[in-house]
Amino acid sequence: MLNPQYALAVQVPPEDERVKAERFDYASPDGHGVMQGLMARPAAAEGKLPAVLVVHENRGLNPYVEDVVRRLAVAGDLALGPDALYPLGGYPGTDDEGRTMQRTMDRAKITEDFVAAARVLQDHPDSTGKVGVVGFCFGGGMLNTLAWRLPEVIAAAVPYYGGQPSAEQAAKIKAPLLLHYAELDKRVNAGWPTY
Numbered sequence: 001m002l003n004p005q006y007a008l009a010v011q012v013p014p015e016d017e018r019v020k021a022e023r024f025d026y027a028s029p030d031g032h033g034v035m036q037g038l039m040a041r042p043a044a045a046e047g048k049l050p051a052v053l054v055v056h057e058n059r060g061l062n063p064y065v066e067d068v069v070r071r072l073a074v075a076g077d078l079a080l081g082p083d084a085l086y087p088l089g090g091y092p093g094t095d096d097e098g099r100t101m102q103r104t105m106d107r108a109k110i111t112e113d114f115v116a117a118a119r120v121l122q123d124h125p126d127s128t129g130k131v132g133v134v135g136f137c138f139g140g141g142m143l144n145t146l147a148w149r150l151p152e153v154i155a156a157a158v159p160y161y162g163g164q165p166s167a168e169q170a171a172k173i174k175a176p177l178l179l180h181y182a183e184l185d186k187r188v189n190a191g192w193p194t195y
Contacts, residue, residue: 006063012070018043019073024080026120031112036090037082038066040073041126048128051121053146054081055114055139059098060091068134078126082117084110102138114142115149122153132156140180144195148172161188164195 012019024039038061041049052072056065061083072079083090088101102110121131131153135143140162147157148169158178164170181189 006067009064010067012067012074014066014070016070016074019070021070021073026082026117028113028116031109031116032087035082035113035116036086037061037080037117038069039078039080040069041078042073042076045076045078045126049076049078049126051078051080051124051127051129051131053114053118053121053131053133053143054079055133055135055142055146056081056084057095057136058102058138059095060085060102062091062095062098065136077132078121078124080117080121082113084113111142111145111149114146118146118150118153130155132158134158134160135162136160137162145169147175147177151175161185163188164191167194170195 014021019040020043021038021040023036025034025036028035054065054069056062061081065081069079069081085091085098085101091098092101118131118133121127122129133143133146133154140159143157143159144162144165147154148165151172151174154175157175160180161182181192
């Protein structure tokens with residue numbers, strides 16, 4: 001009901017004084033080279049913060065996901081929401097266009113862009129080095145990938161649906177997971193019992 005009227009669902013507006021948010025560039029040498037996302041932290045924070053990577057759905061860093069990044073900052077975290085569509089100019093303003101754009105991209109390079117983002121958060125000077133990740137749909141599948149690809153980096157993972165890794169890959173995961181699935185999503189649900 002709120003798509004695409006994201007403004008009706010905003011909990012932490014961009015101008016909220018509790019949050020310091022900015023566009024953040026980071027290197028992704030095995031992905032698209034240079035990537036960008038929204039980085040946010042509590043405005044009054046001192047010292048190191050737990051870090052959370054926010055992985056969007058298959059449509060880019062839309063206003064809802066930016067709001068999730070700011071919500072995490074209000075909760076006391078250093079949060080980064082990369083935009084997988086940045087190499088094509090970034091989120092285009094509508095989810096339908098974003099979905100079309102993301103379909104044209106190399107999935108392996110997108111994965112490497114999120115791998116790089118997780119490592120950037122782990123090493124960020126404001127980070128405790130503990131990285132959690134939350135993802136939605138495509139993002140849920142991506143964070144399942146990050147959990148097995150980066151067991152030394154990912155300290156916790158919360159996918160909201162999304163594809164699952166193979167049994168061999170899942171055996172590499174060290175982080176606690178909080179898995180969410182929708183009761184009627186037969187395609188995605190087909191993989192969770194084995195996971």
